[in-house]
Amino acid sequence: MITLYGAYRSRASRPLWLLAETGTPFTHLPVIQAYRLADPAAPDAPLNTTSASFLRVNPQGQIPAMEEDGLVLTESLAITLHIARRHGGPLGPANDAELALMEQWALFAATSLETPALEILFAQTNGTADLPEGAAVIAVAAEKLRRPLARLQGHLAAHSHMVGDRFTVADINTAECLRYAQGHPSLLAEFPAVKAWLEACQSRPAFQSMWAARQAEPA
Template sequence: MITLHGHPFSRAHRVMWMLKELGLPFEHVPTDFRGGATRTPQHLAINPNGRVPALVDGDLTLFESLAINLYLARRYGGPLAPADVAEEALATQWSFWVATEVEKPLLLAAANLMLFAEGGRDADQAALACRKLDRPLRVMESHLAMLPYLLGERFTVADLNVSAVMTLIPITGVPLADYPKVAAWLDRCLERPAAADWKPITFSIPRPPTEAGILAMFV
């Protein structure tokens, strides 16, 4: 039995989506990072970083959501899995790309547009973060002008990993008017039935005093 530790409002959603796409039964341990549950000795024994998600599959314990999804695709196969070693490399490439090029400015934009409590939002910081997203989004726009999905004609783990990171775009209103191919692709990905839990974020958070503190809150 697979066990997933994490809360749907965290990066654990990415793994929940993958497990549902694959039709794999799993036990969900709803570990909420907002209440200190990720800092207990029991959770630190599973993920010593004190973060979520963490996945246990038999004797294997994994953390890092995008790596977990790549493992699940490799281990259990199915239509989302890479068809060959070249597709596996490309799925890894896009997963690293979204983590290094998109996630940080997107988190900063989303926080200042909606996620911070109203008095802690900064419109100038939101605009700056959106400008930083322009370069990677133009890379993606150019790529999707040639293909409907990141690896070709079908939805794969590469699309799931990238779009799961980008769920904050429709939630918080980060503009995509200049990137119509990206917008259409993201809609297709997030309309999949297994992705349904991405929508309901109903909480706000106080603004930390530093940028490092901002990023540390999104575990």
Template sequence: MLKIYGVYRSRASRVYWMAEELGIPFEYIPVLQSHRLADPAAAGAPLNTRSPEFLAINPMALIPSIKDGDLVMHESLAITEYLAKKHGGPLAPKTPEEDALINMWTIWAASEVEVQTIQLVKTYDNALEKTEGGKSVIAVASRQLKRPLDVLEQHLAGREWIAADRFTAADLNVAEVLRYAQSEQALFDARPNIDAWIKRCQSRPAYLKMQAGRTNEPV
């Protein structure tokens, strides 16, 4: 059975969403981020990214990771593409061209968008949004997101999904990267194609099930 290492309140959410979309059974192995613990090495500390047991899986000390038979993988966006291709169905590419576009938009999300969206989510997670420093981070990240979001907005004109005529791994990956920016609703209000698209993505039953896992998980 597929093993997914990582809590829902992390980039592992992408992998849990994909597993739910594909309807594949998986073993949930909660691994906390070490920075959430006062002393991750303390006796009795929960399994975390600095635990020897997890470092044996991923020496980079990052979540998520998966173990699928003998295959061990890291990097959430690569994992979702792997699972889609392995299990087939509508989320997987049907042609080499679709495969290329799914990969292109996934890399685009990681390289052009995620740096800024992570800055946003960290600011809010650390309750810094009302401080002068936090406001500055939010303003800079929002400004830097405008150009890539304008590109996606134009791309989505006249189409429902990013890489094909249906929801694919590209939509899941990009939607999860952009979810971290949804605190800045003005970015979405100014781009109705993106706003409508992400609402379609987040209305899917598999997404709602993943979000329930996040809600039910201890903070």
């Protein structure tokens, strides 16, 4: 049985979306980030990333984390790839070549998309987007994204999905890293195949279920 540690308002959204797609039974322990609490060490504090019981799972104190049959994973994309290989059916790799491609796209998403996409999100959520310094951060981050987005545009103009011309864990991993930049609609409009693919991914019932649970969590 999988035990998944993490809040929906975290990178745990990635394995939670995948688990909703596959219908795999799992236990969810809603560990939240310590910075969201006034006093994470208080006796009545909820389970959080500084709780001793969680630090025994991930000494780095970050979510998500996963345990299954003695295996502990503490990186969201590694967690999704493992779940897809073991429980994903058609969402997982059909052969070694597909596994290699899924790993490639996960690394691409983490190294080329996520950081500049997060820079856009942070500027838009910290109240600086309409100030010169925030606008400058967004402009620089958008420019960093244009090259990888051009690569995605070329791929998705020729293929319906990231791997195997079917929805897989590669779509979840890539879509979730790119999601942070969705607040910059004019950027995504430059890449219509990417925009259409992202919207199609997020229209899936499993994503909608995950997103509703995320929205229901305290911010």
